[in-house]
Each structure stands twice: as structure tokens, then as C-alpha cells.
Amino acid sequence: MFGHADDEGGSTDKHVGGENLFACFGVANSNGSDDASASKVEEVNEGNATVKETKLNTQQGRIGIGIIGYDSSLGAHGPLISALLRSSIMLLAWCSMISFMVRTHDEIKLHLAKVDAEASGVLKETYLKALMLVLQTIQSILNADENNQSHPDNCHGILFTTMIYASAYIVLLEVTFFALSKMFSFFRIYDPKGVSHPGGPRMHKILRIPKWTEGQQHRLPKELLQSEGSTWRCAVAHDAHNDTIRKFSSITSSDGDGKGGSNVADFLTGEPFGRQIWTFAAKQCHNGNHETEDSLEENLRKELFDTSENARTSHIAADFSNLVQNLASGGRPPMTFDPSKNPNSCDQLFRAQMISSYLERNGGKLPEDISYLQNQKQKPDNSGHSTSDLNSPKTAMEAAKRGIAFLSLLQTPDGHWAGDYGGPHFLLPGLVVAWYVMGCPSVMISPPQQALMLHYLKVHQQEDGGWGTHIESPSTMFGTVICYLAVRLLGAKEDEDWIVKGRDFIQKEGGAVMTSSWAKFWLCLVGCMEWTGHNSVPPEMWLLPNWFPFHPGRLWCHCRMVYLPMGYLYGSRFVYSNAESDPLISELREELYCQAYESIDWDKTRHLVAPMDNYSPIPTFMKFAQNCLSLYENWTFFRPIRNAMRKAGLEFCLEYMRAEDLQTNYIDIGPVNKALNMVSAFHAANNDINDVAVRSHMMRVPDYLWIAEDGMKMQGYNGSQCWDTSFAIQAVWECGMLDYFPLLSSKVWAYLERCQILSTETSR
Numbered sequence: 094m095f096g097h098a099d100d101e102g103g104s105t106d107k108h109v110g111g112e113n114l115f116a117c118f119g120v121a122n123s124n125g126s127d128d129a130s131a132s133k134v135e136e137v138n139e140g141n142a143t144v145k146e147t148k149l150n151t152q153q154g155r156i157g158i159g160i161i162g163y164d165s166s167l168g169a170h171g172p173l174i175s176a177l178l179r180s181s182i183m184l185l186a187w188c189s190m191i192s193f194m195v196r197t198h199d200e201i202k203l204h205l206a207k208v209d210a211e212a213s214g215v216l217k218e219t220y221l222k223a224l225m226l227v228l229q230t231i232q233s234i235l236n237a238d239e240n241n242q243s244h245p246d247n248c249h250g251i252l253f254t255t256m257i258y259a260s261a262y263i264v265l266l267e268v269t270f271f272a273l274s275k276m277f278s279f280f281r282i283y284d285p286k287g288v289s290h291p292g293g294p295r296m297h298k299i300l301r302i303p304k305w306t307e308g309q310q311h312r313l314p315k316e317l318l319q320s321e322g323s324t325w326r327c328a329v330a331h332d333a334h335n336d337t338i339r340k341f342s343s344i345t346s347s348d349g350d351g352k353g354g355s356n357v358a359d360f361l362t363g364e365p366f367g368r369q370i371w372t373f374a375a376k377q378c379h380n381g382n383h384e385t386e387d388s389l390e391e392n393l394r395k396e397l398f399d400t401s402e403n404a405r406t407s408h409i410a411a412d413f414s415n416l417v418q419n420l421a422s423g424g425r426p427p428m429t430f431d432p433s434k435n436p437n438s439c440d441q442l443f444r445a446q447m448i449s450s451y452l453e454r455n456g457g458k459l460p461e462d463i464s465y466l467q468n469q470k471q472k473p474d475n476s477g478h479s480t481s482d483l484n485s486p487k488t489a490m491e492a493a494k495r496g497i498a499f500l501s502l503l504q505t506p507d508g509h510w511a512g513d514y515g516g517p518h519f520l521l522p523g524l525v526v527a528w529y530v531m532g533c534p535s536v537m538i539s540p541p542q543q544a545l546m547l548h549y550l551k552v553h554q555q556e557d558g559g560w561g562t563h564i565e566s567p568s569t570m571f572g573t574v575i576c577y578l579a580v581r582l583l584g585a586k587e588d589e590d591w592i593v594k595g596r597d598f599i600q601k602e603g604g605a606v607m608t609s610s611w612a613k614f615w616l617c618l619v620g621c622m623e624w625t626g627h628n629s630v631p632p633e634m635w636l637l638p639n640w641f642p643f644h645p646g647r648l649w650c651h652c653r654m655v656y657l658p659m660g661y662l663y664g665s666r667f668v669y670s671n672a673e674s675d676p677l678i679s680e681l682r683e684e685l686y687c688q689a690y691e692s693i694d695w696d697k698t699r700h701l702v703a704p705m706d707n708y709s710p711i712p713t714f715m716k717f718a719q720n721c722l723s724l725y726e727n728w729t730f731f732r733p734i735r736n737a738m739r740k741a742g743l744e745f746c747l748e749y750m751r752a753e754d755l756q757t758n759y760i761d762i763g764p765v766n767k768a769l770n771m772v773s774a775f776h777a778a779n780n781d782i783n784d785v786a787v788r789s790h791m792m793r794v795p796d797y798l799w800i801a802e803d804g805m806k807m808q809g810y811n812g813s814q815c816w817d818t819s820f821a822i823q824a825v826w827e828c829g830m831l832d833y834f835p836l837l838s839s840k841v842w843a844y845l846e847r848c849q850i851l852s853t854e855t856s857r
Contacts, residue, residue: 110291301567305433311552323373330386330507333368366847370795384505421445430803436564459744460498508844509814515806522579528769530669549804558594570703574608605685607703620672626695629722632660633742658769661746
């Protein structure tokens, strides 16, 4: 979660309670904003994302995001500004009502004078009595004079008196609310939550449970891990950067800027420390002048130890493959995965690599506290005790030492701890769709990666043929439709048994029209659903004033930054350019629906969602609003204003996305908007795969991919390096063992120091 320009870590409740002066007055702090219209971006380091000082092209009137009275952390106006706004609204309502009644009073008097002169008959008398009753009612409200005379001065007095009474009432009300809130807070009667607080449990709980075939162990085939003598490995820091530069060095820029080829390193910005990717390529030596992760450890060893006793070796003296395998497997069968026992991986591949690397650097020796593992016997000796029993820790501190010693085996060369940060099933399919609509570039997803992704999706399929929204979820239409789409785009055949099971699940639940909105969005992009089947995502919403209740800037950061490219792609009506001629898309149009694709009335499917996915039903007002937007999208009457506003909205979205791409070195806030931003950049570049922005995006795709014994998946972020490392070193400190493990502690310090956000001249 660290390494992103838009960090949600403390934004939910940072200012709740009014302790902060900015929050009290409701003035947003522009230093913490993530709007694209910031005129200058300071150079900062965020894990992998170094933001270079950049002048951004901004349109007039969009400079600065903070508006007086709006607090981005509260998601609403601050209390004092809110009080003024409420007062203003109430006074306007009072004044409007009084002005209307004064005008009505005068008009009725004039009408009465005219009618009275011509009055005759019972009907007209009744009419006159009714008018007089209305007039008397208004006069009693306005406190007009007894002679039915309406003077302008008297009206102004009425307005002034009304404003005084209204103001006094509002002040009294605000003071009462303030006193009550303080009393409730003091006695803990009511604990106010931030606007992002999810609230209580939903009424529509998911009662189903996930189910996989019991005892079915999926072994990761060796042929998926090896190719032409090379094996998948995790490259970190400069090693990762060097691999990316090597991979993209053959790609030349088509825009004539002369910045392709050997200068590809110019487009791979960001702090190398903390970056982690998986690659087939062998490690390359770095010939730069700055400190790398390898030189860091060498220098620390020289500083902390007697180098004659800790000389590094180029190979392991003996075959420790069994030892490595036992330590890395975590009690599971090596390189096997059984989701019925645990749908989470235990990172056997990564752990084996780190443990082997440690043994190579330390002459084949484990840390002293766990050295007994190298000679451990599983069978009992003559006394009836196994070696593991005899070496059991006697105290809690001894157990802690062994745990930290094992943790040191897994520390990466740059000082952090890496690991599987997957889980959601809707991440990888989005990347696959982006890859497919961009022409299936192998530099983005290679054939070996395709095979590992297919393996991952296959082993996580449940017994009923579906996939969950995440790995521990029961099957849902959202997870099943989007995963089925991904496996077919990755090359799985329609007649394979597991594909048939997935298709049967979808057909049984009513077809892809019953899936949720995000799945429908990806289907629209690839050409397997018409845009009229998706609710409107108007990009012109960004043009609303910041204080407007429905402004996208008031959404949670991840919702906001996903809505941004969705609005752009929806407004552009982007569709895979070969959708009508691609035979696979034609097959999918038949497989995903229960009726002929051409016969579907797409507008009637916009609100459809399978009961199993209807966890939080859409309110009636939301459906009404979406229907209004549908009229706005489709009625010719709105075309002139829609076309004008849409053009400006698309320009704003594109500018905002470019700013986020630059600020995060094309990593973006998360995997969903990463894929959507990449497709948006591809569309903005007229489908040029060699465009600088598109290429920069593809360079950062490996940051989100991770390999474990269940295959290759897309992570929820580009890792949780700072998070995991901070907690780990805090545990070491709590045990008082920073000095007992000096190399481990020093590497962590070096890593965290390299990844700090340097926002002041002093810190820089």
C-alpha cells in the first residue's frame, strides 16, 4: 500500500473530532491533496514511486484543489463553514418565501379592487370572500397594517425582522448541536465515524460458503517454472530495474523523440529499493556509481563483522535442496496447492529462493539460533526423543530468537520483506482484458506468464464451476464471469472440462447480463457487451463545483481514481478495435449469454444483478438517478449540451490521469485503475503501443504480478513492503533484539530511510 501518491492510510479519520484547525474551519490542506490540477509536484520518494518536479499543464480556473470550506479528510465541509452554509440556505428560503408572499399580497389587492368594481351575483361574492381569506392569511403572516395598505418600507421591515428571528434561531440551534455533541463525546454516548466508515453488517449476508474438491492437490508443473534452462526468480531493487530496462530496450519510440532504445532507462523513474518483480532473466551486475542492494549488504558486513570469518562464497558447499525445501514449504507438500485446506499460498517459491540465497552468502550455514535444523532428525533416538524435541525452545525469548533468525532468511537484499499480496479475483482479469484490447503485447504478458495465470485461475475454481469475488469467497457471478472471460482470452479452449463447468455456472444464473457493474464494464471494453447495457459513467461530473454533493472528488480515494478512467473510457465509448472480426469475441458472445447476442435489449439489463451478488442492493433513488442519466445519454434533446460538456470532461479526465501516472511513476493507486489508466493512455495515443506513456505503463505491469505455488496472480497493490517491514522490525524491537541481529536491523533501517517521503528541505 505504500509507494502510491494517493495514500489512504490516515485519510479516513485524521481530522474527525475537530482537533485539527484546518478541519475545524473546513479548509483543505493542499499538500495532502491528490487532484491533478496541482501546479507543481515536489520531488518525493514513496517506496517505488519517485515523483519528479514537473510543471503540469492546467486549464484556467483549475489551479489548486482545496476550496475554502471543504475538508477532504472529512469528505464534507468543516463544522463552522457548514453552520454558515446552513444559515445562508435557511435565510435564502425565508427571504424567498417572504418576498413571494409580499408580491402575492399586492397582486391580490389590485385584483380585488378591479373585481369589486364589477362584482355582482352570488358566485362572484363567493370568489371575493375566498380572495379576502387568502389576503387576510398573508396579512396575518406578514403582520401588515390594519387598513390593508402594503408599503415597500413595511415589506423591508418584515424582511429585516424575519432575518433577525431566523438568525437567532439558527445560532441557538448550532450552539445546541455543538453542546450536545460535546456532551455525547464526553460521556461516550455517541462515537462519530468518518465518512469512509463501512457501518454495520449488511442485511443481505452471504450464507453460502466456498467449496473446493476435498484432497485435490494441484502441483505446479516444473515446465511452468523453467524455460530454456532459466527459472522464475524474484528480482528486487536495482536488479528489478535492470531487468525491466533489458526487456524494453528493444522497443523504440514511434513519436520521433529519440528517447527509445538505449534511453529506455529515462522512462523507468522511481526509487529502486522496494521494487519486486518476477523474471526469467539471470541477474545482471550493476555498474552504476550509487549504492545498490548488493553493495549495501557488503558494506554493512564489513562494518558489523569480521569479514575474514564471514566471507561470502560463490556456491554452497553441499546440496541443501532438501533443507531449503523443508524450510520453504511450511509443512505443506512441496510446490502443491490444496484450496480445500487453505486457499492462501505460503510463498514456497519465494521462500526457497531467499533461503538458498542466504545459504550462498553465508557458506551454507544457517543462523546460529536455528543451526540445529541442518542436522535435525525426525526419527526418535535411543532415548525415544527426536532431535526436534530435544531442541525445542525452553523460554519465550529463545523462541523469539529462533523466529527472528528464520525471518532473517527471508529478508530481501535491499532490506524489506516481500510476499504474496493477492486475494481478489477481479484484479487479474482486468489486466488480461487490457492486454487483449491492446493487441496482446508479449512484453506485457509473455506466453510463460499466460500459462502461470491460467494455472492460477484453474486451481482456484470451485466445485460448482464458479469463482468467488476473492479467494475465500463462495462463487459469485461477478467473480465467475470476469474469470471466465480472462481464461478464454488467455487461451483456454471452450471444450475443456473446467471451462465447460464455468460456462454452465454462468448459464444457470442467467448469463453475463446478471453480473455486476465492474464485470460489465470490462465486457464492454472487450466488445462482449454493448455500452447501452452499462449504466452511465459521465466524465463531465468532474466539471461540477467541488462543493457539489455528487462530485467524484468526494468519493473514497480508490473509488475516485477508478471512476476517473472509467468515465474517460465510457465517455469515449472505447471498444476493442477488432471486436467485430475477432472469432474469439464472437465465441464469447455466444458462451456468456442465454440468448442470441443480437436479440438482447441491452437497456433493460442495466439494473440486472444476480441474487447471489446482490449483497448491498441499489437504493431506489440510485436507480432513478441512473435512469435519468440514461435519458441524458440517449435523448437527442440533450445532445448539444452533452457533446460540449463531454469534450471538456474527457480532457479533464485525461489530464488528471496523466498527472497520477507521473506522480506514481505509472504504478497508480491500485491494480484496477492501473489497467484502466493504461487502456486510456492507449486510446489517447490512437492505439499506438509504442507511445511513451503506454510503454511506461507496461514497464510497471510486473510490479503487480506475483508467483506462488498456486500460479501467477495480480496483487492488490505493488506490494506491502513498508507495511510488512515496519511491523516486523517493530516486533524485533519489542523483543529487545535489534543489536542481537545487527545486519537485519541495519538493512531495515537503510531500506526505510531510502523510502521516506522527503517533503522538506531539511529532510532532503
